[in-house]
Amino acid sequence: MNAIEAAFAEGPAFVPYLAAGDPDYDASLEYVEALARGGADVIELGLPFSEPVAEGPTIQAAVNRSLDAGMTPERFFAFVEELDVDVPLVCMTYYNLIYRYGDDDAERPRAFVERAAAAGIEGFVVPDLPAEEADPLREACDEFDCDLVFIVAPTTQGERLDRIMSRVSGYVYVQARLGVTGAKADVSAQTGQSLDRLAEWEVPKAVGFGIASGEQAGEVVAAGADGVIVGSALVDIVAEGYEAGEDAATVAERLEAKARELKDGAVAGAQRTPRPERT
Amino acid sequence: MPAIEELTDAYERYVLDNEDGFMDEFRDRLRDFGGRPTPLQHAERLSERYDTEVYLKREDLLHGGAHKLNNALGQVLLAKYMGKERIVAETGAGQHGTATAMAAAHLDMPCEVYMGETDINRQRPNVFRMRLNGADVTPVTAGRGTLKEAINETMRDWATTVENTHYVLGSVVGPHPFPAMVRDFQAVISEEARRQVRGQAGRLPDSVLACAGGGSNTMGAFAEFVSDDGVDLHAVEAGGSSLAVDEERGVAPNSASLSTGEEGVLHGARTRLLQDDDGQILESHSVSAGLDYAGVGPELAHLVDSGRVRATNVDDDAALAAFHRLSSTEGIIPALESAHALAHLHEAHDDLGDTVVVNVSGRGDKDLETVIEETDRREIDEAPEMDVFTEGLR
Ligand SMILES: Cc1ncc(COP(=O)(O)O)c(C=O)c1O
Numbered sequence: 001m002n003a004i005e006a007a008f009a010e011g012p013a014f015v016p017y018l019a020a021g022d023p024d025y026d027a028s029l030e031y032v033e034a035l036a037r038g039g040a041d042v043i044e045l046g047l048p049f050s051e052p053v054a055e056g057p058t059i060q061a062a063v064n065r066s067l068d069a070g071m072t073p074e075r076f077f078a079f080v081e082e083l084d085v086d087v088p089l090v091c092m093t094y095y096n097l098i099y100r101y102g103d104d105d106a107e108r109p110r111a112f113v114e115r116a117a118a119a120g121i122e123g124f125v126v127p128d129l130p131a132e133e134a135d136p137l138r139e140a141c142d143e144f145d146c147d148l149v150f151i152v153a154p155t156t157q158g159e160r161l162d163r164i165m166s167r168v169s170g171y172v173y174v175q176a177r178l179g180v181t182g183a184k185a186d187v188s189a190q191t192g193q194s195l196d197r198l199a200e201w202e203v204p205k206a207v208g209f210g211i212a213s214g215e216q217a218g219e220v221v222a223a224g225a226d227g228v229i230v231g232s233a234l235v236d237i238v239a240e241g242y243e244a245g246e247d248a249a250t251v252a253e254r255l256e257a258k259a260r261e262l263k264d265g266a267v268a269g270a271q272r273t274p275r276p277e278r279t
Numbered sequence: 280m281p282a283i284e285e286l287t288d289a290y291e292r293y294v295l296d297n298e299d300g301f302m303d304e305f306r307d308r309l310r311d312f313g314g315r316p317t318p319l320q321h322a323e324r325l326s327e328r329y330d331t332e333v334y335l336k337r338e339d340l341l342h343g344g345a346h347k348l349n350n351a352l353g354q355v356l357l358a359k360y361m362g363k364e365r366i367v368a369e370t371g372a373g374q375h376g377t378a379t380a381m382a383a384a385h386l387d388m389p390c391e392v393y394m395g396e397t398d399i400n401r402q403r404p405n406v407f408r409m410r411l412n413g414a415d416v417t418p419v420t421a422g423r424g425t426l427k428e429a430i431n432e433t434m435r436d437w438a439t440t441v442e443n444t445h446y447v448l449g450s451v452v453g454p455h456p457f458p459a460m461v462r463d464f465q466a467v468i469s470e471e472a473r474r475q476v477r478g479q480a481g482r483l484p485d486s487v488l489a490c491a492g493g494g495s496n497t498m499g500a501f502a503e504f505v506s507d508d509g510v511d512l513h514a515v516e517a518g519g520s521s522l523a524v525d526e527e528r529g530v531a532p533n534s535a536s537l538s539t540g541e542e543g544v545l546h547g548a549r550t551r552l553l554q555d556d557d558g559q560i561l562e563s564h565s566v567s568a569g570l571d572y573a574g575v576g577p578e579l580a581h582l583v584d585s586g587r588v589r590a591t592n593v594d595d596d597a598a599l600a601a602f603h604r605l606s607s608t609e610g611i612i613p614a615l616e617s618a619h620a621l622a623h624l625h626e627a628h629d630d631l632g633d634t635v636v637v638n639v640s641g642r643g644d645k646d647l648e649t650v651i652e653e654t655d656r657r658e659i660d661e662a663p664e665m666d667v668f669t670e671g672l673r
Contacts, residue, residue: 054438159284
């Protein structure tokens with residue numbers, strides 16, 4: 001069992017997301033480490049791309065802060081190497097950055113995966129890469145023992161679902177609602193239905209898009225999720241700290257507390273409702 | 280994106296197989312609402328001047344004033360056939376937004392158009408027209424506020440609303456089936472032009488010229504000529520103020536992705552892109568809003584790579600000069616986009632053969648403010664004095 005699967009095997013997994021380098025490199029290191037202290041089981045680290053089409057306003061702004069502060073793929077790898085955390089790291093980025101990495105055209109996209117794996121990345125989420133186009137990246141991931149996570153939208157059906165199922169590993173990212181990322185006050189009713197459609201899949205199911213509180217995390221787990229992914233609600237804390245000019249340690253404390261709330265919520269959700277039997 | 284599967288299915292059934300008579304209805308509406316066929320006009324003064332028979336495909340005379348209506352009408356009609364209830368679109372120059380708003384009003388569909396703030400400011404007449412046709416125009420402030428950002432925002436809307444909404448993409452870009460579908464809707468340009476030039480000149484042209492932003496008028500003007508080996512096809516991009524890239528600021532002062540871009544993946548298509556060494560997409564620049572895009576259609580990029588289409592570019596000044604030249608010598612005020620194709624005619628006429636078709640993709644009414652200001656700021660050949668007008672603008 002690899003590290004990501006192991007993280008899900010121990011109970012409901014809490015998977016936070018932050019854009020690496022938001023609002024700047026040093027503060028961001030502290031923030032990611034705070035999430036680990038708060039109970040993160042897997043961390044999704046955003047490598048910022050100039051066209052974040054899957055993101056709502058909160059994460060778009062984070063991506064821009066990070067890019068403005070000088071984030072590049074090379075600095076991202078340095079960032080991963082410098083991080084002092086003991087949980088598996090997933091790189092969340094867009095395909096062009098993966099596709100363009102390295103000097104040798106023939107080596108793409110292998111060169112990126114090789115470099116990322118060497119830095120300590122164990123998986124990838126690439127929201128603009130359809131399963132139909134994913135084989136080269138899937139092969140590179142296999143070679144370097146990395147996972148390739150796919151996002152399943154509430155409307156994904158039929159052959160497309162099968163294509164994803166045959167290529168996904170680590171966990172499947174179950175999009176809780178249609179649209180783009182962003183914290184929401186309620187848990188979408190689509191979540192339960194989405195999970196039901198994937199009930200047979202062997203890979204852990206992590207639900208994301210819109211989860212903002214421990215209570216919501218609990219609801220999602222109670223609905224049958226193996227994990228919860230939380231991005232915008234954490235990025236909001238980074239943004240507020242940045243706008244208020246607070247020091248990084250203060251913001252990191254708040255992130256750690258929020259992480260703990262979300263992790264505890266997920267665990268409580270698992271206790272509240274027995275996990276549905278999977279046949 | 281399941282939306283894409285649903286759309287691919289609809290494209291194959293209705294557009295390729297004419298299910299339920301879709302293509303027949305599309306042709307009828309293009310004729311009655313759109314005003315097709317558009318003329319292929321022999322341009323007498325330009326022909327004399329260049330000692331070349333110059334024919335202008337007058338897409339500026341299409342309803343709405345640009346080729347964009349061909350595609351917008353096709354897609355809004357398709358959305359109807361698919362049972363969608365709402366239309367979203369992005370626009371750069373505003374011509375696609377205008378065409379979509381018109382088609383949506385014509386076919387009784389609510390319509391929302393995303394437009395970059397920079398483009399809203401430089402294409403106000405089209406903003407008015409969209410509003411008059413009942414569309415909502417939503418400003419996009421990200422980045423430089425041009426077409427690329429508007430596409431991002433429209434994709435986000437569509438991702439949220441796909442169950443009842445169709446995204447009318449404005450060019451031969453984005454994920455499959457958009458590039459093929461938009462080409463098919465625009466192919467009417469070359470279907471007509473090929474027939475017309477044979478009738479009028481008694482032969483096929485030596486060259487066909489079209490400007491290339493995303494490349495929809497380009498692919499439309501080329502489609503039926505691609506298998507005619509004797510016809511040279513020229514895609515003319517916006518060279519902007521320079522072909523050099525300002526890496527520091529992440530800006531290319533041009534939108535010449537075929538001429539200077541590299542292969543990459545943007546908006547669901549693998550194609551030539553203006554990007555930095557890391558693969559971050561650059562902001563593009565052109566005096567013409569409709570060409571101001573960091574990518575280009577994947578099929579057009581492929582035709583350039585395979586040598587079938589020649590990609591060239593002309594700079595902002597040359598396009599402005601061509602704008603004035605056509606206005607004063609032929610009485611046709613072209614869109615700044617189209618003026619790029621006319622500028623290439625001016626620069627390269629000795630090498631284009633005896634018979635040339637230039638696609639005048641649209642009319643220039645939307646560009647008058649920009650042209651007056653930019654002409655006043657620079658020294659443009661063949662341009663009248665502009666200071667009398669600039670007073671009025673301020
Ligand atoms: C008149 C005109 N020509 C050309 C273009 C460029 O688009 P494309 O390259 O897709 O034809 C536009 C875009 O708005 C336009 O308005």
